[in-house]
Amino acid sequence: MRNLITDVPGLRVGNATDLGLASGVTVVVFDEAAVASVDVRGGGPGTRETDLLEPHETVGAIHAVVLSGGSAFGLDAASGVMAALAERGVGFEVGTARVPIVPGAVLFDLLNGGDKDWGRFPPYRDLGHAAVEAAGLDFPLGTVGAGTGATTVNLKGGLGSASMIAASGHRVGALVAVNACGSVNLGEGPHFWAAPFEQAGEFGGLGLPHPLPALPARPPLKGLSSGANTTIAVVATDAVLTKAQCKRLAVMAHDGYAHAIWPVHTPLDGDTIFATATARKPLADPVFDLALIGDAIVRTLARASARAVHEATALPQPGTLPAWRDVWGE
Structure with a gap:
């Protein structure tokens, strides 16, 4: 186990990073088309192809998911991903045509000091292709990737991942860009x-402070406009x-945000989670096993965040x- 989302068989992850731009793109590519759904809880989301992921819509599977910086400009990243998949003959068959199905979500990183003077066309299409x-698996x-320009209210954000085996015996993994x-x-x-x-001490092994500090009367919040933040996963x-079962997992997964980020799902965020299934191991019980998988996903997404x-x-x-490491070291 790598403690990465790629511990779930049937998918790979790629990053494209531009430190001068202070932004980037992360893509999950499926070896075979995967069943997926989505749940959006933030007040200012930036998304692409999310409607088709609702259980009542026709298209049953997707070929990749894109997480990108760049705010709405970053939605172009999915076009680059589509181009790369089309070059490989991957896509939803419509007669003799193949259309790669690539939903995605973006986060706002336009005010982080990077050079955003890109001229007529933003670079996210090329970053998506790259x-x-x-x-790969590692x-x-x-x-890096979608986490390149990400921030929190007080520290540098970034790209995180984690994995575990659910009590049902199924593998689960999470990939998140925390902004x-x-x-x-x-x-x-530092806690x-x-x-x-x-x-296994994956983020410092510090546990919780003792005694627990009292919460401040005013929660810590960035002073930015609606949609200027967003955690996407x-x-x-x-x-x-x-x-429909993936939809339920996407709904449950937001508890992972709630266990890791405070506050969350505000009017200032565009929090979005895609839930995907690579269909390697059947459920023994369609209700109880799904609950156990959902529990594991909540834990894994909190850790990844x-x-x-x-x-x-x-x-x-x-x-x-x-960064956290600049303030508190290793």
Whole structure:
């Protein structure tokens, strides 16, 4: 187990990073078309092809999911991913045509000090294509891909991932770009909200502080406009699921955000989660096993969200937020 979403068989992850731009793209590419759905809880989302993921819509499976920086400009990344997949003959068959089905979500990183003077066309289409070319089973975390320009209210955000085996025996994994309006750590200290779920010291092994600090009267929030934040994620399992069951997992998965980020799902965020299934292992019980998988996904996404900040490094631009490691070391 790599403690990455790629521990779920049937998918790979690729990143494309531009530190000068202070932004990037992350893509999950499926070996075979995967069943998927989505749940959006933030007040200012930026998404692509999410309507077709509803259980009552016709298209039954997808070929990739894109997480991107760049706000609405980053939606172009999916076009680059589509182009790379089309070059490989991958897509939904419509007669003699093949159309790659590539939903995605974006986060806002336009004010982080990077050079966004890209001229007529933003670079995200090319970054999306490059991310597919880089897709593999091993990939870095932190200030890479969609997490390159991500921030939280007080620390550098980033790309995180984690995995585990659910009590049902199914593998689950999470991949998240944390660009939260709120905070992943308690107050001014190094401890993470997700500490009760940590495995093997994956984000410092600090546990929770004792005694627990009192919550401030005013929650920590970035002073930015609606949609200027957003935490976006893909969760995956090797279970054989329907779109409706994936929808339920996407709904449950948001509890992973709630265990790791405070506050979350605000009018300032565009929090979105895609839930995917690679259909390697049937459910023994369609209700109870699904609940166990959902529980594992909540735990895994909380851990991945903390890892995103723990693994991040500060951007090279002057005046940017410090990384967790800059403040508290290893």
